[in-house]
Amino acid sequence: MSGIKLSGDAGGASSGGATVRELTRLERIGAHSHVRGLGLDDALEPRRGGSQGMVGQAAARRAVGVVYRMINEGKIGGRAILLAGKPGTGKTAIAMGLAQQLGEDTPFTTMSGSEVFSLEMSKTEALTQALRKSIGVQILEETEVMEGEVVEIQIDTAFGGEKPGKAKGGMEKTGRLTLCTTDMETVYDLGTKMIDALSKEKVTAGDVITIDKASGKITKLGRSFSRSRDYDAMGSSTRFVQCPEGELQKRKEVVHNVSLHEIDVINSRQQGFLALFAGDTGEIKSEVREQIDAKVVEWREEGRAKIVPGVLFIDEVHMLDMECFSFLNRALESDMAPVLVIATNRGIAKIRGTEYKSPHGIPLDLLDRLMIVSTDPYTHEEILKILSVRCEEEDVEMADDALELLARIGTETSLRYAIHMIIASSLAAEKRKSAQVEIEDIKRVYRLFVDVKRSTAFLAEYQSEYMYNELDGEGDGDGAVVEDGKEESMSTSP
Numbered sequence: 001m002s003g004i005k006l007s008g009d010a011g012g013a014s015s016g017g018a019t020v021r022e023l024t025r026l027e028r029i030g031a032h033s034h035v036r037g038l039g040l041d042d043a044l045e046p047r048r049g050g051s052q053g054m055v056g057q058a059a060a061r062r063a064v065g066v067v068y069r070m071i072n073e074g075k076i077g078g079r080a081i082l083l084a085g086k087p088g089t090g091k092t093a094i095a096m097g098l099a100q101q102l103g104e105d106t107p108f109t110t111m112s113g114s115e116v117f118s119l120e121m122s123k124t125e126a127l128t129q130a131l132r133k134s135i136g137v138q139i140l141e142e143t144e145v146m147e148g149e150v151v152e153i154q155i156d157t158a159f160g161g162e163k164p165g166k167a168k169g170g171m172e173k174t175g176r177l178t179l180c181t182t183d184m185e186t187v188y189d190l191g192t193k194m195i196d197a198l199s200k201e202k203v204t205a206g207d208v209i210t211i212d213k214a215s216g217k218i219t220k221l222g223r224s225f226s227r228s229r230d231y232d233a234m235g236s237s238t239r240f241v242q243c244p245e246g247e248l249q250k251r252k253e254v255v256h257n258v259s260l261h262e263i264d265v266i267n268s269r270q271q272g273f274l275a276l277f278a279g280d281t282g283e284i285k286s287e288v289r290e291q292i293d294a295k296v297v298e299w300r301e302e303g304r305a306k307i308v309p310g311v312l313f314i315d316e317v318h319m320l321d322m323e324c325f326s327f328l329n330r331a332l333e334s335d336m337a338p339v340l341v342i343a344t345n346r347g348i349a350k351i352r353g354t355e356y357k358s359p360h361g362i363p364l365d366l367l368d369r370l371m372i373v374s375t376d377p378y379t380h381e382e383i384l385k386i387l388s389v390r391c392e393e394e395d396v397e398m399a400d401d402a403l404e405l406l407a408r409i410g411t412e413t414s415l416r417y418a419i420h421m422i423i424a425s426s427l428a429a430e431k432r433k434s435a436q437v438e439i440e441d442i443k444r445v446y447r448l449f450v451d452v453k454r455s456t457a458f459l460a461e462y463q464s465e466y467m468y469n470e471l472d473g474e475g476d477g478d479g480a481v482v483e484d485g486k487e488e489s490m491s492t493s494p
Contacts (some may be wrong), residue, residue: 056382078337085375107310113319134338136308148179318361
């Protein structure tokens with residue numbers, strides 16, 4: 001958080017004092033905002049100490065690290081990886097770590113398995129758009145630019161009465177710009193638009209700039225090393241660059257990163273570019289996609305474009321039905337298929353829409369294509385480290401004994417429940433005007449918010465008082481729950 005103070009005269013105040021308001025900018029913290037990578041070294045071995053927000057799951061991170069290396073080297077495409085494990089074992093965190101590791105240039109699309117049933121389009125169309133969002137196209141374009149160090153800027157203002165043909169009282173700006181490299185120096189005449197562009201970028205003598213000849217766009221690269229001793233003309237964030245060499249006018253290669261889906265939308269309707277911002281893309285005809293694919297292949301053969309297979313991550317993949325699985329099975333055989341990463345927490349389960357059971361609720365023919373990565377339950381020490389990382393991310397000061405108690409609660413109940421208790425216990429500490437969370441704050445929040453086990457035990461005891469009760473047996477009243485002929489005792493104390 002950062003505070004911004006605004007001061008001004010108090011309106012109508014006889015004392016002539018000033019009112020000060022402090023505005024606080026809030027930064028939202030997500031469930032995986034602490035994840036900044038896979039936490040692997042160059043040998044794809046997990047670093048210790050919660051590197052890049054990742055804790056535990058060493059084997060799974062190694063496996064996904066191999067996938068990351070193959071994606072970076074362009075040696076993988078049309079492959080599918082399944083992250084399978086119990087709830088709360090870091091499957092989504094590993095996928096988010098892969099996305100952070102790949103960077104912004106590699107497309108990464110995230111969706112839930114249930115999304116295909118809620119969109120106003122067919123299931124296969126929703127999956128097609130998600131797949132094409134995950135395929136990047138780097139379009140290479142050559143453009144002419146002028147690059148050099150600004151030696152001098154002269155701006156003259158002429159009033160309308162001084163030049164014929166100008167309205168009285170109007171003014172016209174003209175100027176001269178002197179650019180140089182290590183080999184040459186040239187003077188250019190400036191019009192009103194270029195003068196305004198230079199003023200907008202705050203270009204002064206000693207700056208190194210580039211000017212796009214086609215669009216007239218001015219980009220300030222930094223300040224020349226020859227002006228490094230002009231202390232009055234620079235700040236702490238000033239970037240110094242070398243004076244360009246050779247000719248002033250050069251041809252540069254510009255790379256535009258777009259996805260196949262963006263090209264589809266722009267070419268499918270007259271105002272397709274606006275549809276990208278509105279989100280109302282609708283269904284796109286297959287003929288349009290076939291023409292675009294043919295054009296992209298042609299550009300690739302000519303060296304004008306490069307295809308970048310990205311990643312499509314589908315969480316809760318067991319929510320898809322047989323039609324979706326069959327479509328994905330066929331889509332993975334395409335020449336321009338992205339890497340498919342799917343996650344599920346199901347064991348032997350029914351395939352949606354059928355009576356057939358299969359491992360993870362996925363058909364066997366698709367399972368045969370998957371590289372399966374398993375995640376293991378976290379140990380007590382790993383849960384303790386994860387909670388410590390989350391406390392740092394949420395800016396919560398917690399005593400060591402309180403953190404140990406919270407880790408024990410996370411071990412006995414669930415990691416997610418313990419993570420939710422962090423900010424709630426922080427608010428409880430603030431209420432008693434304490435800057436640090438203590439054991440009493442953890443206990444207070446534990447009493448206020450029950451976990452799944454205690455809630456289930458409560459339902460088993462008082463299930464006859466609820467509407468639409470469908471339990472056949474009665475609870476024995478001591479917190480035991482009967483499930484599949486087995487009795488499990490649920491602890492109700494931290």
